[in-house]
Amino acid sequence: MSAPASAQRRIGVLLVNLGTPDSPQTPDVRRYLNEFLTDGRVVDMPAAIRYPLFRGLVVPLRAPKSAKIYQELWTERGSPLLFHGLDLQKKVQEQLGPNYVVAFGMRYQNPSIEKALAELRDAAVERIIVLPLFPQYAAASTGSVQQKVMELVSKWWVVPSISFISTFTDNPGFIGTIVTLGKAEMAKRDYDHIVFSYHGIPERHVLKGSHNGYCKLGNCCASYNKNNRYCYRAQCFETSRLVAAGLGLSPEQYTVAFQSRLQSRLRDPWLQPYTDEVLKEMPAKGLKNVLAFSPAFVADCLETTIEVGSEFKELFEEAGGNHWQLVPSLNSHPQWVDAVVGMVKEN
Numbered sequence: 001m002s003a004p005a006s007a008q009r010r011i012g013v014l015l016v017n018l019g020t021p022d023s024p025q026t027p028d029v030r031r032y033l034n035e036f037l038t039d040g041r042v043v044d045m046p047a048a049i050r051y052p053l054f055r056g057l058v059v060p061l062r063a064p065k066s067a068k069i070y071q072e073l074w075t076e077r078g079s080p081l082l083f084h085g086l087d088l089q090k091k092v093q094e095q096l097g098p099n100y101v102v103a104f105g106m107r108y109q110n111p112s113i114e115k116a117l118a119e120l121r122d123a124a125v126e127r128i129i130v131l132p133l134f135p136q137y138a139a140a141s142t143g144s145v146q147q148k149v150m151e152l153v154s155k156w157w158v159v160p161s162i163s164f165i166s167t168f169t170d171n172p173g174f175i176g177t178i179v180t181l182g183k184a185e186m187a188k189r190d191y192d193h194i195v196f197s198y199h200g201i202p203e204r205h206v207l208k209g210s211h212n213g214y215c216k217l218g219n220c221c222a223s224y225n226k227n228n229r230y231c232y233r234a235q236c237f238e239t240s241r242l243v244a245a246g247l248g249l250s251p252e253q254y255t256v257a258f259q260s261r262l263q264s265r266l267r268d269p270w271l272q273p274y275t276d277e278v279l280k281e282m283p284a285k286g287l288k289n290v291l292a293f294s295p296a297f298v299a300d301c302l303e304t305t306i307e308v309g310s311e312f313k314e315l316f317e318e319a320g321g322n323h324w325q326l327v328p329s330l331n332s333h334p335q336w337v338d339a340v341v342g343m344v345k346e347n
């Protein structure tokens, strides 16, 4: 006879995404951006410069503009990044069953990681598996979640056993779901070219994380190996290569590019090529029908729906393109739910 569920050892699973404002109104967007952009892992300036510069100047100027974009993105269910995260949590919990407790938190704003961890502690879980929902490790995303979780649990009297899934750039279930979604779009029409557009990071961040100086922003990232396992650029290339293989694409049929750079007067270079520049040149080369993937994000958000799905489409059409199509995000697709369950069970 098996022990009752309540007597069995339970494992906590913490799914974390980046964050989103509580509402698309300027004060909430300002609060969100203040927390996000003063994180020393996102803007790696000395705190004495970062706080006054971002709280006093950058965020007050940016918040009203960002609020307008969030209003465009907002749905009846609120922010897509949030409700898709909650849907994923529910479906993963259903599949994992009563021996697991699945919580969901955001690195910035709500529901906070602190609240999600407290749910797991209250459920008396024996250990916690943390899955930051960023496929490719970056110090500014996954690293920041890890730091926050460690800061919070280090204050508990009984510190739990914790493990982190730090990257799933090449996870077969993750790759397979993107391939499924891509094939569905490719069945609807013919495309001249494929773009894999990833969230950019400053080149400096890649160099700071370079293992023994291995990564130098050159051909070092062309293969994915033990020396560049956590190099964001190498991981973006690896995800693209695997998805391209699943779709049967040759290297000439796709381009990897980077979006969402935070324009600054310091003009520090971000990972290149920049997606907006690449796509503007495509129509003149005869690439008039383009399918775009956003494999740095697992759920719809500002950077997918608005930036890739609508702003890039407009730029592409202005440059003479016919058809620009964004492949939908994984959200809580059943194949993706299976992939998350698989990663948890393997851990």
Ligand SMILES: C=CC1=C(C)c2cc3[nH]c(cc4nc(cc5[nH]c(cc1n2)c(C)c5CCC(=O)O)C(CCC(=O)O)=C4C)c(C)c3C=C
Pocket (backbone or CB within 6 Å): 018, 019, 020, 021, 033, 041, 042, 043, 066, 069, 079, 081, 134, 138, 140, 141, 199, 200, 201, 202, 260, 262, 296, 297, 300, 301, 302, 303
């Ligand atoms: C995929 C992982 C992410 C990395 C790496 C990342 C780095 C990074 N981001 C900024 C600045 C901004 N990012 C913004 C939005 C945003 N970023 C990610 C993910 C990563 N960021 C997501 C999922 C989102 C969308 C959130 C949503 O609610 O939809 C924004 C806000 C956009 C705006 O206000 O216009 C900024 C700003 C930096 C500087 C950085 C690395 C150094």
Ligand SMILES: [Fe+2]
Pocket (backbone or CB within 6 Å): 199, 260
């Ligand atoms: Fe970002």
Ligand SMILES: [Fe+2]
Pocket (backbone or CB within 6 Å): 214, 215, 216, 217, 218, 220, 221, 228, 231, 233, 234
């Ligand atoms: Fe590299």
